[in-house]
Amino acid sequence: MDQDLQTRLLNAVDALFDREVAFLSALTAHPSTRGHEQSAQDFMAGALAERGLEVDRWQIEVDKIRDLPGFSPVIGDYEDAVNVVGSHRSITRKGRSLILNGHIDVVPAGPLDMWDSPPFEPHVDDGWLYGRGAGDMKAGLVSNLFALDALRHLNLAPAADVFYQSVVEEECTGNGALACLERGYRAEAALIPEPFEEKLVSAQLGVIWAQVHLKGLPTHVAYAGSGANAIEAVIPLIAALHGLEERWNAPGCRHGEYAHAHHPINLNIGRIEGGDWASSVPAWCVFDMRIAIYPGQDIDAAKAQIEEVLMAAARENAFLKNSLPEIVWHGFLAEGYALSDDTSATAKAAIGILDAAHLAVNDRALDRMAITATTDARFFGLYADTPALVYGPRAEAIHGFNERVELESLRRITKSTALFIANWCGIETI
């Protein structure tokens, strides 16, 4: 790219940046938790249509993706699970095609009284935009969009097909991204601006969710032995799972990208509910767990190990041995993915172009980062032979309270993205 075009593109991002922040604020105001993404997707579909993209909007059908690799068992139905894709069809088609992917779903806000201001009433303070989902990852959806806008502002467009994706289900299954694959969307690279500190994600972990159900025979507490309490029976199971977590963190188990990580595999007991009445011995308890796995670690083997430690602990428990827990696998059964393992020429080219774009904007090299979470990148990388670059702005407290994204970081990512698109796809005049 000539220096002049580069400068004009960066200036265009600056020129549009107030609008970009306003757009992010408006998008963050949609409380698009799982099952409630519709208004946010309406907003996105409208924005894509306004820009002249060809809008495809469809409800995910489980039957169409159930047998595909990477599918995760579903929580609830998909009546409200709607993906939106806006397609730019190049006239010249002289460059390389690209998927710009982001997820519209956000995790629950948690207790409102722990937020300094309401989670779905975004506001800007001291250079940060606050709100649930602002960082994870509505800022990324917005940087993808306004990078395209910067080209359009100069009467330019990518010289290859670009598919702008706003997907659901990233936070619990990834089935939104999988449904895009099933619908036929393919490109030579994918960019996903998840909020990882303006670094290129070289590897991501897989994630497994399980729901563990405990049941037993309770009675009036007056006759209770302490061993017959379904809530307390959870305690040795959690301890056993932490044992597995430690074994998976041991040096011999690790993927090379995580050789020096502090504690890459984290177990989380994320939800619990049990019992009906303070004076009735609880007969039931259910907890939701999340644990990570390495790239290359087999999902079925990992599930078997989880089941094995839970059942072994249950068999040693006076209450549980007669009433073994039931493990329900729904939600993530996600493999790990390492971009750094992709030695293809396409991957090298895409990474090289992103390196250059980052350098041009920041005047320093693009760092790599092996993250301890998952993203939708795995679908492109593992199941569509498409290198997936995860590269997004700096955010804080994602999944926590007072989640926020740094606006100057968003500006830089938008700029790098605009340069990446121009160099990867090439440009044509509108």
Added chain:
Amino acid sequence: MDQDLQTRLLNAVDALFDREVAFLSALTAHPSTRGHEQSAQDFMAGALAERGLEVDRWQIEVDKIRDLPGFSPVIGDYEDAVNVVGSHRSITRKGRSLILNGHIDVVPAGPLDMWDSPPFEPHVDDGWLYGRGAGDMKAGLVSNLFALDALRHLNLAPAADVFYQSVVEEECTGNGALACLERGYRAEAALIPEPFEEKLVSAQLGVIWAQVHLKGLPTHVAYAGSGANAIEAVIPLIAALHGLEERWNAPGCRHGEYAHAHHPINLNIGRIEGGDWASSVPAWCVFDMRIAIYPGQDIDAAKAQIEEVLMAAARENAFLKNSLPEIVWHGFLAEGYALSDDTSATAKAAIGILDAAHLAVNDRALDRMAITATTDARFFGLYADTPALVYGPRAEAIHGFNERVELESLRRITKSTALFIANWCGIETI
């Protein structure tokens, strides 16, 4: 009482027994969990009115009982908390007055799939009547009523005022019985047919409920240290409470009635709820606990000890020490009560008459039992100087699944109760 009258009374109970079982079945079909007692109370008020009793039906007003001894802090409002009392006014008033007390509220059914048949569709099988509340304590409400019916069947009535009480709130506060005291209902003795194996309850424990709230600052699990999880932070608190439970069970702490009991003080963690999302580190968790105290043990001192062990454990916990738990006292703050400590002539007389009635029906002496639960007896015994006899039928799985009451036991209790009424109150002809 002459032998002839005794025989005629016992026969009258037999003659009415099919109707009694049908009545119990109809009453058990009302799902009178806390806040939903209205239809059951309608049913009771109707039955009392049919029998010519003067029916008093009123909503509990918290402001009227808040400052009375024995009051427990309230869960929710009392819009639907309605007591029913049917008064028999004696013409001759030559005997001793009596309160026949029972509670209409039942504890939650718990997961329906753990019941062999629906909890509020009572049925009789092999001499037992099944259903939530059948034993605890609708059978007792019914035995009280049909004991009076047996007299009426012979054109007799008690020769003293009898107040038949169907109260709410026994299972969480006792404020229903307290409201009866506040409304002015007094008598020389009280009978409460709680389901304790046809034994006379010589002592009962007090009960304290507390709700413990934990909060903290969570984040995405990818960055979680295990010390920052509100659900797991519950574990050391439960352990600390079990430590207190063991100290209270130590020989030196015990009331004499519990000197040889196996494990009189039971801690129960009865409910738990925490977290919002499997992949978010839980920021909050709430659990409900119940623990017992001995007769004579001071409520405020017990509360202080509970608070002390919880806070000491919290201060040793990396997560909790910066965010100490909040303890909410709502529900039971109930003192223990020992009928055996009541050395009054009235108590001796009442016990003697019940002993004789039981012997006449069963041909063996009435056993005593120190129970490890609480009942509304404490209000009469501690706050109204009225000996309260807890004596009711054999039931199983109260607060559990497939709760049931033995029908022949109900028949015997109804008979003993009829004899007790006739001898305590005396009789007059209608």
